[in-house]
Amino acid sequence: GNSVTQMEGPVTLSEEAFLTINCTYTATGYPSLFWYVQYPGEGLQLLLKATKADDKGSNKGFEATYRKETTSFHLEKGSVQVSDSAVYFCALRVAYGNNRLAFGKGNQVVVIP
Amino acid sequence: DVKVTQSSRYLVKRTGEKVFLECVQDMDHENMFWYRQDPGLGLRLIYFSYDVKMKEKGDIPEGYSVSREKKERFSLILESASTNQTSMYLCASSFLEGSETQYFGPGTRLLVL
Numbered sequence: 001g002n003s004v005t006q007m008e009g010p011v012t013l014s015e016e017a018f019l020t021i022n023c024t025y026t027a028t029g030y031p032s033l034f035w036y037v038q039y040p041g042e043g044l045q046l047l048l049k050a051t052k053a054d055d056k057g058s059n060k061g062f063e064a065t066y067r068k069e070t071t072s073f074h075l076e077k078g079s080v081q082v083s084d085s086a087v088y089f090c091a092l093r094v095a096y097g098n099n100r101l102a103f104g105k106g107n108q109v110v111v112i113p
Numbered sequence: 114d115v116k117v118t119q120s121s122r123y124l125v126k127r128t129g130e131k132v133f134l135e136c137v138q139d140m141d142h143e144n145m146f147w148y149r150q151d152p153g154l155g156l157r158l159i160y161f162s163y164d165v166k167m168k169e170k171g172d173i174p175e176g177y178s179v180s181r182e183k184k185e186r187f188s189l190i191l192e193s194a195s196t197n198q199t200s201m202y203l204c205a206s207s208f209l210e211g212s213e214t215q216y217f218g219p220g221t222r223l224l225v226l
Contacts, residue, residue, distance in 0.1 A: 045216075
């Protein structure tokens with residue numbers, strides 16, 4: 001079935017460092033892909049998305065490119081801030097006809113001043 | 114702004130109690146979802162609904178039921194709470210077609226003693 005795999009473990013880095021969070025997927029067809037972010041004490045909110053191969057989603061300095069050949073959707077940001085500390089979830093749309101999503105396990109990102 | 118509200122941020126219940134978690138959205142969304150979030154497991158779908166009085170099981174429906182009597186409201190019911198249902202519960206909503214974005218509430222942290 002359709003599923004998403006995120007890299008293991010939390011990510012700790014210094015302010016202004018480069019951030020990469022890996023996400024790979026298994027799917028039939030070409031599902032839409034998403035990154036959601038959860039700030040402390042809040043629900044999830046959409047960070048960015050891509051709906052077809054080679055699309056690049058971007059928002060708040062974050063980017064991710066839908067790579068069909070490597071079945072990946074890695075999240076990157078060139079210079080992180082303390083305010084980027086959050087949990088990041090990769091997700092894909094499971095099926096057409098409803099908007100059910102399958103989520104990865106999430107990565108805690110801690111940015112140290 | 115889309116708003117998804119959940120009836121409680123924190124809830125403490127005893128084993129065997131019947132627990133109701135309420136979710137309300139104000140965007141006229143057809144789809145509504147209940148997830149639970151646990152460390153290391155990410156988000157797992159419990160139930161979802163694509164219309165009033167319609168429901169479908171997600172990945173972990175055991176021990177839960179749902180009710181959708183009105184379009185804007187989706188309730189999660191724990192018939193007889195158990196300690197392994199201690200978790201963070203997140204509600205989300207989305208349109209049935211078109212935009213795939215799911216909008217999340219702030220979550221209810223449930224502790225079952």
